[in-house]
Amino acid sequence: MELIPVSPPKPVTSPLSYLTDPERMDALIRAIADASPQTDDDGTFPEQVFAWLANAGLLSVTLPGHDLDQRLSNTAGLLQLLKRIGSGNLAVGRVYEGHINALNLVGLYATPAQKQTWFSDVSDHHRLFSVWNTQAQDGVRIRAIGSGRYVLEGAKTFCSGSGWIQRPLVTGELLGAGQTGWQMCIIPTERVKPIPQDASFWQPLGMRASVSYKLDFTGVEIGEEDLLGKPGDYFHQPHFSGGAIRFAAVQLGGAEALFDATRALLVSMNRTDDGAQKSRLAEIAYLIESGNQWIDAAGRKADDWLLRGSEAGRIVAYANMTRTAIEEICLRVMQHTERSVGARGLMRPLPFERIHRDLTFYLRQPAPDATIADIGQYVLTTETNAHALWH
Incomplete structure (x- = not known):
């Protein structure tokens, strides 16, 4: 697929400029949105867009000393950034969220030497990270072979950014070396054997540009320095389930994009005086604003409760409520915007059709029923009144 050049955002002058300059950020999001139709394809990755994100300093924005330093109370700001990128392109937002997730896990569990190496991969070399955990019955095992070396066996599914992620965080069952359990490792892709991709696995309704193939890691050999944390660290709460607020923020960006596309179409059709359209747009506006309040509160509360050090169950319950x-x-929002734009708005090349497909697919996150049950379990077993549950 031939890509048509899109005007890039202006070069960054400091790592903070896009977050402190609304006009510059708006221009970046518009450029991402304008480039989105070119990569609405099962095998085309938005490389150009990630070069822009790197140039804007946004790949390294959560690293120590940067504007959204993950060691500090910056979660609400990070969620707003994820939402903005998702409003430009949900597939880009998904891959970017995976990058941020991987760096968060590095910050939590890596040794000082590993942090120096992996953070440098981002800040100095603009390498993309991701987290690949999903698998089927042929899932990954990490087998010790002696002398601090390990070989991987098995495959992962839904590997977003397949072929373009230089530092994938892969999980698997650790076997040997006196330890067992679910182990994280970060694979230096340029230093291991080629990883076969099954592109036929990826034939989705939407999110096509996230190129989430099935990858077979059998025969990939890594060293002790590539293992992240200890067996079981990946599932530690509240970081495992609490991270759901990040993908929820990206999803909300998709709803904002639908709102903007719907309003633009109604203006172009001179339908702004229609009473029914006014009512629908009003409801969409307050739905989206309520979503903003959810992610802002989730970010602030997560930071506050993490500082207290004993609020894991509370953080997970609130994150589950937020994603729900x-x-x-x-x-x-999707239902109201469909009715507003009608069949005409669902036709290509208008952006609504693609955004709607992407959001439909991205909303299908794992275990929605179990998530609601977990919220109920928390509130039923917490001996406090309704007001004090979250305050």
């Missing part, structure tokens, strides 16, 4: 609320908000 955002899903319902997005579904209602």
Whole structure:
């Protein structure tokens, strides 16, 4: 697929400029949105867009000393950034969120030497990270072969950014070396054997540009320095389930994109005086604003409760409520925008059709029923009144 050049955003002058300059950030999001139709394909990755994100300093924005330093109370700001990128392109937002997730896990569990290496991969070399955990029955095992070396066996599915992620964080069952359990490792892709890709696995309704193939890691050999944390660290709460607020923020960006596309179409059709359209757009506006309040509160509360050090269950429950609320908000926004634009708005090359497909697919996150059950379990077993549950 031949890519048509899109005007890039202006070069960054400091790592903070895009976050402190709304006009510059708006221009970046518009450029991402304008480039989106070119990569709406099962095998085309938005490389150009990630070069822009690197140039804007946004690949390294959560590293120590940067504007959204993950060691500090910056979660609400990070969620707003994820939402903005998702509003430009949900597939880009998905891959970017995976990059941020991987760096968060490095910050939590890596040794000082590993942090220096992996953070340098981002800040100095603009390498992309991701987290690949999903698998089927042929999942990954990490087998010790002696002398601090390990060989991988098995495959992962839904590997977003397949072929373009230089530092994938892969999980698997650790076997040997006196330890067992679910182990994280970060694979230096340029230093291992080629990793076969099954592109036929990826034939989705939407999110096509995330190129989430199935990858077979059998025969990939790594060293002790490539293992991240100890067996079981990946599932530690509240970081495992609490991270759901990040993908919820990206999803909310998709709802904002639908709002903007719907309003633009109504203006172009001179339908702004229609009473029914006014009512629908009003409801969409307050739904989206309620979503903003959810992610802002989730970010602030997560930071506050983490500082207290004993609020893991509370953080997970609130994160589960946030992802559930955002899903319902997005579904209602999609329904109202469909009715507003009608069949004409669902036709290509208008952006609505692609955004709608992407959001429909991205909303299908794992275990929604179990998530709601977990919220109920928390509130039923917490001996406090409704007001004090979250305050």
